[in-house]
Amino acid sequence: MISQVFILSSKGDHLIYKDFRGEAGKDAVNKFYEMVTALTGGQPPVVMKHKELHFVHIRQGGLYWVATTKADASPFTIIEFLNRLTALVKDYCGCLSEKSVQMNFALIYELLDEVVDFGYIQTTSTDILKNFIQTEAVSSKPFSLFDLSNVGLFGADTQQNKVAPSAAATRPIVSSQGEQVKNVSTAGCYGLFLGASGVLMKADIEGEIRVKCYMPSCSEMRIGLNEEFSIGKSQLSGYGAAVRVDECSFHQAVRLDEFDTYRILKVCPSQGEQTVMQYQLCDDLPTAPPFRLFPSIERDSGGRYRTLFIHVPLSLRQSLFSYSAAINVSITIPVPKGSLRLSQELSSPDQSAELQPKNKAVHWEIPRFPGGAQLSALFKLEVSGLSAASLQEVGPVSLSFELPKYTSTGLQIRFLRLSPIQPGPSQRWVRYVTHSDSYTIRI
Amino acid sequence: MPYLGDEHTVRELRRALSNPNVQADHLRYRNTIHRVIRLKLCDVWGQSEVLAVLQRYRPRSEDELFDILSLLDPALLSHHAPVMAATLRLFLSLCSTLPAVCMSALERVRGPLLAAAGSTSRELRYAALCHIQLLLRSEPGLMGEHYKRFFCGYAEPPYIKQNKMQVLVELVNDDNVAMVLDELRGYCTDVNTETSQTAINAIGSIGRSYTDRCLAILTGLLGLKQEHITSAVLQTLRDLVWVCPQCGDAVCSALEGWEDNLQDSQGRGALLWLLGVYGDRVTGAPYLLEDCIDGVRSEVSAEVKTELLTATLRLFLSRPAETQDMMGRLLVYCIEEEVDMCVRDQALLYYRLLHCGIEEVRQVLQGGRRSDPSLGPLIGRPPEPISQWASSFNTLEPLTLGASTVGNSDPATPKPSTLTPNTLTSNAEAMTPTPGDPHLPDCSSGALSLSVSPALTPEEFERLWLQLEKGACLEVCVYSNLAKNRILSTINCQCFSMTHRGNSWLLVLFSLGVCDNFFVIF
Numbered sequence: 001m002i003s004q005v006f007i008l009s010s011k012g013d014h015l016i017y018k019d020f021r022g023e024a025g026k027d028a029v030n031k032f033y034e035m036v037t038a039l040t041g042g043q044p045p046v047v048m049k050h051k052e053l054h055f056v057h058i059r060q061g062g063l064y065w066v067a068t069t070k071a072d073a074s075p076f077t078i079i080e081f082l083n084r085l086t087a088l089v090k091d092y093c094g095c096l097s098e099k100s101v102q103m104n105f106a107l108i109y110e111l112l113d114e115v116v117d118f119g120y121i122q123t124t125s126t127d128i129l130k131n132f133i134q135t136e137a138v139s140s141k142p143f144s145l146f147d148l149s150n151v152g153l154f155g156a157d158t159q160q161n162k163v164a165p166s167a168a169a170t171r172p173i174v175s176s177q178g179e180q181v182k183n184v185s186t187a188g189c190y191g192l193f194l195g196a197s198g199v200l201m202k203a204d205i206e207g208e209i210r211v212k213c214y215m216p217s218c219s220e221m222r223i224g225l226n227e228e229f230s231i232g233k234s235q236l237s238g239y240g241a242a243v244r245v246d247e248c249s250f251h252q253a254v255r256l257d258e259f260d261t262y263r264i265l266k267v268c269p270s271q272g273e274q275t276v277m278q279y280q281l282c283d284d285l286p287t288a289p290p291f292r293l294f295p296s297i298e299r300d301s302g303g304r305y306r307t308l309f310i311h312v313p314l315s316l317r318q319s320l321f322s323y324s325a326a327i328n329v330s331i332t333i334p335v336p337k338g339s340l341r342l343s344q345e346l347s348s349p350d351q352s353a354e355l356q357p358k359n360k361a362v363h364w365e366i367p368r369f370p371g372g373a374q375l376s377a378l379f380k381l382e383v384s385g386l387s388a389a390s391l392q393e394v395g396p397v398s399l400s401f402e403l404p405k406y407t408s409t410g411l412q413i414r415f416l417r418l419s420p421i422q423p424g425p426s427q428r429w430v431r432y433v434t435h436s437d438s439y440t441i442r443i
Numbered sequence: 444m445p446y447l448g449d450e451h452t453v454r455e456l457r458r459a460l461s462n463p464n465v466q467a468d469h470l471r472y473r474n475t476i477h478r479v480i481r482l483k484l485c486d487v488w489g490q491s492e493v494l495a496v497l498q499r500y501r502p503r504s505e506d507e508l509f510d511i512l513s514l515l516d517p518a519l520l521s522h523h524a525p526v527m528a529a530t531l532r533l534f535l536s537l538c539s540t541l542p543a544v545c546m547s548a549l550e551r552v553r554g555p556l557l558a559a560a561g562s563t564s565r566e567l568r569y570a571a572l573c574h575i576q577l578l579l580r581s582e583p584g585l586m587g588e589h590y591k592r593f594f595c596g597y598a599e600p601p602y603i604k605q606n607k608m609q610v611l612v613e614l615v616n617d618d619n620v621a622m623v624l625d626e627l628r629g630y631c632t633d634v635n636t637e638t639s640q641t642a643i644n645a646i647g648s649i650g651r652s653y654t655d656r657c658l659a660i661l662t663g664l665l666g667l668k669q670e671h672i673t674s675a676v677l678q679t680l681r682d683l684v685w686v687c688p689q690c691g692d693a694v695c696s697a698l699e700g701w702e703d704n705l706q707d708s709q710g711r712g713a714l715l716w717l718l719g720v721y722g723d724r725v726t727g728a729p730y731l732l733e734d735c736i737d738g739v740r741s742e743v744s745a746e747v748k749t750e751l752l753t754a755t756l757r758l759f760l761s762r763p764a765e766t767q768d769m770m771g772r773l774l775v776y777c778i779e780e781e782v783d784m785c786v787r788d789q790a791l792l793y794y795r796l797l798h799c800g801i802e803e804v805r806q807v808l809q810g811g812r813r814s815d816p817s818l819g820p821l822i823g824r825p826p827e828p829i830s831q832w833a834s835s836f837n838t839l840e841p842l843t844l845g846a847s848t849v850g851n852s853d854p855a856t857p858k859p860s861t862l863t864p865n866t867l868t869s870n871a872e873a874m875t876p877t878p879g880d881p882h883l884p885d886c887s888s889g890a891l892s893l894s895v896s897p898a899l900t901p902e903e904f905e906r907l908w909l910q911l912e913k914g915a916c917l918e919v920c921v922y923s924n925l926a927k928n929r930i931l932s933t934i935n936c937q938c939f940s941m942t943h944r945g946n947s948w949l950l951v952l953f954s955l956g957v958c959d960n961f962f963v964i965f
Contacts, residue, residue, distance in 0.1 A: 040637070044602035046566045047842040054839050058566045072838040075570040076559075077491050077525040083564050121488040201622070202591045206561060247554070249522040252486075278522070280558070283591075332597075334632065337669060359634055389666035395632050398597045438596030442629065 001071050001119040002078065003053070005085075005112060008033060008064040009098045015063070016105060018112045020119045023070050024053050032057070032066055047075060060086045061096030069119075077121070084124040085115065091126060091272040092137045107135040127270035203289065204282040205408050206437070207245075211276050213269040223276070224414040225263045243410040244286065248279035281409055290326070290403060290434075291316055293441050295333070297394055299386065306386050308336070310362075310394065313376035316369055326369040326401050333362045334395035338384040345378040353377065360393075369401075396442045403434040487523045494518070494529035498536060508537060512544070519551050524559045524567060527552060528574065528837040535833040545829050549582055557592055565600060572606045573841040579613050580827045590614040594626055604630070605641045612645045620653050628660050631672065640675040647679035654687050662697045673703060674710025681713040684720070695724040701731060708744035711735075715747065719754030723761035729769070732758060736769045739776060748786045752777065756793055757808055760801070 003023045007016040012033040017026065032055050035048050048055045056078045057066040065082045086096060092107060093100040101108065114132045115124055123129065209223070226243045250256065251267065254276055258264040267276055292315050300307035310333065316326060335355070342355035342362060353364040362379055369375065383390060416428050485493060494515075502508040518530040531552050538544040556578070559571035578585055586593075593611050595604040608627065615623050627649075630642035643664065650657030661683075664676050680697075684690050694717060705711045715735065722728040732755055735742075742748055755773055759766045777790030796804050835841060 044569055044606070044842070046569050046602075047839050049839075049843050054843070056566075056839070058564065069839075072840065074491065074495075074525055074528060074837045075839050075842050076528045076567070076837065077488070079564065079566045079570055080487070080523070080525050083567070120492065123486060123488065125486065202594060206563075247558075249558075280561070334634070361634075385668075387666075387668070389663075389668065392663075393632050393667060396597070396629055400598075438598060440597055 001069060001073060002067045002081070002116060002121070003070055003119060004028060004066075004068045005116070006032075006066050007101060007108075008066065010062050010064070012037075013098075015098070015101050016108055016112075018109065020116055021070075024068055028053060028055075028068055029066075032064075032068075036064065046079070056082070058082045058086070061090075061098075063096070063098060063101065081121055081124070085111075087273065088115070088124060088126070088129070092133075094137070103138045104135075107133070107137055110135050125270060126272035130271060200289070201442075202283065203285050204280065205285065206278070206280050207407065207409065207411070208275050208279070209277045209411075209413075210273060211267070211269045212273040213271055215271065220266055220268050220419055222258075222415075222417045222419065223265045223267070224416075225265070226410070226412050226414065227263055229263050229411065243412075245279040245281045245409055245411075248277055250278075251276050279409070279411075285408065286410055287408060289439075290406075290408075291399055291401070291439070293331075293397060293399070295397060295441075295443050297391060297443065299391070306382055306384065308339075308381040308383055308386065308390075308394070310335075310379040310381065311376065312364070312379070312397075313374060315374040316371055324371055324403075324405050326371075326403050327367065329366040329369045329399065329401040331364040331366075332359075332398050332400075333364070333379075334360055334393065335362055335381055336360075336383050336386070336390040336393040338386070338390075339381050340384055341382045343380045347375050347377070351375070351377075353379065355381075394443060396440045399439040399441070400436045401439070402436075405432050406434050407432050408434055487526060490518065490523075491525040491529045494526070494533050497533055502537065512537065519548065520555055522555060522558060524555070524562075524571065527555045527559075532833070532837040535829060535836060539830055539833065542829070546582065549578055549585060549829075553585055553589075557586070557589055561592060565603060569603055569606065570842060572603065572610065574836065576606070576610060576613075577832045577836060577841055579610065580832060581829045583613060583826055586610070586614055587616065590619055590623065595630065601635050601638045604633075604638050608641050608645045612648045615649050615652070620649070620656070624649065624653075624656055624660060631660075631664055632667070636671040639672060643672065643675040643679050647683050650679075650683050650690075651686050654683075654690055657683075658690055658693045662693060665697055668703060670706060670710075674705060674707040674713075677705075677710050677713040677717065681716055684717070691721055691724070695721050698725045699727065701727065708747050711747050712744075712750045715750040715754045719750070719757040722754070722758040728758060729762060729765040732766070733769050736773045739773065740780075745783045745786055748777070748781070748783070749789055752786070752789055752793060753808075756804070760805055760808065 001021070003021045004017070004019045006014065006018065006029050008029070009015060014029055017029060019026075028050075031050055032048070035050065035055070036045055036057070039045050046056065046058075052070055054069050054073075055066055056069065056075065057064050058079060059065075060083075065086060067078050067082060069078065088111060089101070089104075089108060090096045092111070093104045110133055111129070114129055115122060211221070211223075229243045229245075231245055231248055250265070251274060253267055253274075255266040258266065265276060269276075293312065295310060295312045298309045298311075300309065312331070312333070314331070337360060339355060339357070339360070342353070344353045344364075346353060346364075350368070351364065351366045353362060355362055362381075364377055366375065412432075413430050416430065497511075502511055512534065515530055515533065518526055519534065521527045521530070531548060534548045535545055538548070556571055556575055560568055560575060562568055562571070575586065590611060593607045593614070595607050599607075608630065611623055611627065624646065627642050627646050631639050631646070633639045633642065643661070646657050646660055650661070661676050661680060664672055667673075680690075680694055684694055698714075698717060698721070701714075705714065715732075718725065718728045718731060722732075732751070735751055736755065739748060739751065742751075752773065755766060755770050759770050774790050774794055777786055778794065781787045781790070793804075796807060832841075
């Protein structure tokens, strides 16, 4: 039973406040902000208690989303509710930020009215809610699908381009009858630990298939996956690269009657974003890790004993990436405490590297990494008080990257069909992306 | 009213709960409840509300109980965390008398809980981790083979990392100890100081069972010469030595070439304690202490000064020639110039003790325990019964409890205190009645209060008193007030009031005993 819900900006400005049960006063808001800013780094901020009132909050989009409760409620319910609320606001307003919340406060109050009744959560599904929500969302930058069709090289004909920029996924839902668009994106998060000798210590992938539907009324959609897709460890992999995951779970509304034979998912997507399928794969990845890194560290054996050379050759596997590239690759190397200066040799001008003394790390940014390429960097660090033990501080290297058009499990969407066929023109976009979750390589 | 999905269902429920005929007819009631239990018709929120309502229902027979359990079974594996948690809570409360069913429910819920612990939402991950810790209290082997899931990602917030490290400590066994220690070793150099301190403490906890490996890692960390790491390592070593005295050699060799100047007062306290206990084996100990003594005027913390006094006295016993001079200087400073009363009293006590003779000093300082192996290795702790935590599962309690323990970086080891009551146990008890004295209020309640009506009649007290054996007889020739004060202070008693008639004296003394008992003696 939720007593109040409020949204604060990171500076403590009151954006939204709604009291459902009248059990606690408005001073709870200030009290919460005091408590959350007084926490030290190690203390968990999720649940805090003040007298009889519990504060449960999440942080998203730079805002604090807080629910208070007097009863001993289930933490999973409240946290899941807050997550769902942020997803709803994001669906309606396009993006989640202080500005969009401020511009759409009427919509958010209406949402809160419908979603929670006297502290009991009623429903958070967009299908049911769209019948009740009247307010239109105001978005900070108006978006039109016509922008997309002009993407192309100058001089090329203005045929409808087959590629939309990824900003299409963050479009807000518009309730008027406009363009009818559906996006299906398959996103995977790649977590990996490589030990010191290159031995793979732990690798796992968590992925999901998300459907974002802008059509006001949608009938059944059929999503076809790879035919050789298999679930579970007990199944033996046949010839060729079988597509396999350890576990997968489906959304409630998905019908699986054709899944066993043809690997087809049937779902009636509601307007907005929903996760149709989630899957996990641990430890037995079908493909080798995309990035390979062989850092080497040396102390300067010449005159001055205070320099550390770190040589980092980095390569991206060729086979699958010959036609695409990884974007926004950033590499972080922790360095000893007394590091003073960094000088670097990088292979191309658009890369950049800097020493961040606050985090004691060297940050190397590569905006675009072509497939099959091998880039390397040589860093020269001046460290005061360098000793043999300082080499231990050059800690595990962590990478963060985004690989578009690639899924590490090999999961592909063969087709996307709507039945019955829609009257107006409808567009379907399929996007594959792999993000790094925690890609760490020990030295 | 929560949105249960179907009007029909709501109507049935309302009718059943209000109609006394239906309640009397248990068959119809059961059918109604079964219809409610068709949870698939409800959405997530409806399901969790229904499950919360069902907590109040007590099944009438075992058949009914098993019917309900089998109907709820699929909900246990639901990938929606609220539903899974509510179902498990219901299972545990319904089956509190059937431990086998509870255990199998815990096994089944492991998969969904692990999935929640890996979810993208950090707060959900934290909630799942706190609940996993609850489960591990009853079934420590539950997550054994999934220990890799608790390795920390580098971008995770510190509170999740610390929780994961606490879980990792409990999952250690012979097969995975090498990998877990390797992993924790990597976290010790984390940018965030609290995370690295928690990692070092975790290594210390594992060190109770796998002493050699952990000692090697801890002494290696000393080589990094970083303030917060060194301080945490010293505190961990002190706690480890208290439990495993066999580590003494490794600790001595680590302290051998010590040069650092620590700023952190807890770290310095730990260093001084170690020097005091192992001073006879560390060659440079007197010189290190001398540096500290020279700087005692600028020392701020009272605990550090107290530790310094005790350490110097201990070292004096084993190496008198080198420490005599600095001992004198320290005592002079503490007695004459020190402002803090506790430190001054401690110094006075040691001064008088020294006057009593070296044997008394030895008996007092070294008669006490130097270690407590009974605290035992971490593994092999008996699992708790589920009923102890079942009522707090799926409530906010484990998350708020987690807040208070994560902040405290010391795992549950007692700080070996060197305060006087501990060391003077043997002497103080000589002059006091047995601890079974019913005059004493209950120490565990904390605050002391005077009770007007004593629990013991005077006759009973006299009888009890005469029954007591004489612990020690102190024959004292009290010829002056000063002597009396001195003697009394060596046995840690102080005098309330005093009268004398002729040759006999009546003294009212009081003393603070070991467990903060307050003894009043006549």
